[in-house]
Amino acid sequence: MGRKTEGMPNDASQPHPDSRPTGIRWWPVGLILGVMVLAMGVVQSIGEFPFQRRNLICLGIAGGAAGLLLLWWLFLSRARWSLRLAGIAGIALLAGLARLTLRIRGVTGDLIPIVETRWAQPSTPSPIRSSADSTGTISSSVARSNSTTRLPGDYPQFLGLNRNGIVDGPVFQTNWAQFPPQMLWRQSVGGAWSGFSVVGDLAVTQEQYGEEECVVARHIVNGNIVWKTGNPARYFTPIAGEGPRSSPTVAQGRVVTLGARGWLQVLDLRTGQRVWGTNILDFAKAGMPEWGLSGSPLVISNRIIVSAGGRDGRSLLMWHLESGQLLASGGSSSAQYSSPYLTELAGVPQILQFNHREISSHDPVTAQVLWNRPFGIHFPLVANPVRVSSNRVFLSAGYGVGAEMLEISKAPAGTLEVRSVWTSKRMKAKFSNPYFRDGFLYGLDDGILACLDAKDGSQRWKEGRHGHGQGLLVGDVYLLMAEQGELLLLRPTPEGPGELARLKVFDDKTWNPIALAGDLLLLRNDREAACYRLAVR
16 A cells, blocks of 8 residues: 555656646747837937938838747747637738728838828818917917919029029018918829929929829919820839929920920920920930939020930030020939039039939030039939038938038139038938028938038037928028928027927828919929918018
8 A cells, every 4th residue: 555556657746738838928929029129229229320211120120020920929829729820810801901991102201101091082271380379279360362463473493593492582470370371272283293383373383194294384373274284104103102203494484394204395384385395314315213303404594404314425414495406415424313503613603413422513505514523322312402602512412321511612724623621410301402591501301400500510400300391491481391291480590490380281291392482382292282372571
C-alpha cells in the first residue's frame, strides 16, 4: 500500500493535459505597438529630416506594424482557428466596405493621402474668424454693395507684374470681423493647379475638361464664362492630380499658356481665338518632367520665354509673340518646375531658370547661358528665385535642400562670377514662393511660416503650420492661402507673423497661386474658384 505502481504517471512531476496555456497571447501586441510609437517618436524628433520625409517614414513604420500584427493574429495569438479566420474575414469585409465608400483624393504637400467619402461634395464657406476678436463672434459688419464696379488694377501673370509675389494695391481694412471680405461668386472649375491672370474685366485660368486642356476666361465680377478654348491633352497622376500646372500670361492683348504636356499657345484675349500653337517638348526633343510642365510663360516685349529642357541648346526657348517663330534658344539642361524670371544682377539683365540640380542665367535676347551653378538634389525645384539686392539672389527648395544666397559680380573680362554668401536649412520652400522685404525673407519652411535675416540666413522666427500654400504681399500685409483652404491676413515683421484675421474659403487641398486685381481677390483649387472683394480704407 502506498508504493508507486511501476509504469503509472506521477501527478506531482508530469503536466496535466489541461494545464497548457489558454487564452489569447496579448503581450506581442503591446510590444509591437510600443516599438511602433517609440520608433515614430524618434523619427519625428530628427529635426534634420524634412517634415515630409518624417511623415513617410512613420507611414512605413505603421505599415510594418500592421503586417506584424497580422502575422501575430494568424500564427502566434493562440486564438481558435475559427476565430482567426473570422478576424481575417472581418478585415477583408472592412477593406471592401472602405473601397466602396471611400476614395483617396490625391495627397497633401507632404504626401499624406487625402481620404474622403465617394459622395463628398465641396462645402459652402464658413463664417469669418478674426484673430482680433477673442470671443470668436463676428461683430456687425458694414456691407459693401455688390456692384459691378471695382477698383482698377491688373494681375497679368504668375506672382504679379514683377513676378516676385509683391503687388501694388489699395490699403485694405485689416479688421475682417468688422469689414469682412465679400464673396462675389463661387463656382466649380475644371481640375488644374493653374492660377488666374487678370487684365481689364477678364480673369483667365487653365482647367481640365475630360480629355481637353482648356483656357477659360471669366468675367471677374460675376464669374460668368466669356470664352473657353480647348486643346486635346490630359495629364493625370494619383499623386500630382489632374490638369495644367502653369498660369496664363496676358500681354499686348494676347493670352499665352503652357499645358502640362508641352502645348504652348497664344490666344486673343477678347475672343479666345487661337493665334498659333506648338508643342515645345516635341520641338526640343525633350522628355516630359515627372510632374508635368509647370513653368508659366514669361513675355518680354515681343518674346515668349519658356523652359523646355531640351538638349543641344534647346533648354530655354524664345518665340515671337505674334508669329510663333523661334527667335533664340540656349542651354542644354533638363527642365524643372519654376518659371522664367527676368531680373537684373550686377548691372546685367538676365533670365533666371531652375533646371535639373542647377540654377542658370540666360541672356534675355540671345537665350545664351551667362552663368550656372549647382543647386538642389534629385528632387523637384519649384519655388522661384528671389532678388534681394542689385547683386544678390536667394534660392530655396524643399525635400531637405534648404536655401542659399548667391552673389553675382562682373569680372574684368565682362563675364559674370557667382559665389555663395551663405546656406541655410531654415527655409525649405517646396512649391510656395518666398518674398523679400526690408532686409528679411519670409516664406513657408516645410509648411511653417518663417522669417530669415537676409544678411546671414539666421532664423528670426518660425510658427504656424499652413501647409504648402501660396501668398502675396500687398503693402505691409500678406495674403496667405493655406494648403487647407484657409485665407490668412498677416502683417509679418522680424518680430513675428502678425496674424490679423482668417477666412475659411475651401475645404479641399489648395495649391494654386492667388491673384489680386484692384480690390478683387481671386482664389481657386482643383475643384472650385471664388472671387472676394476686400474692403479698403
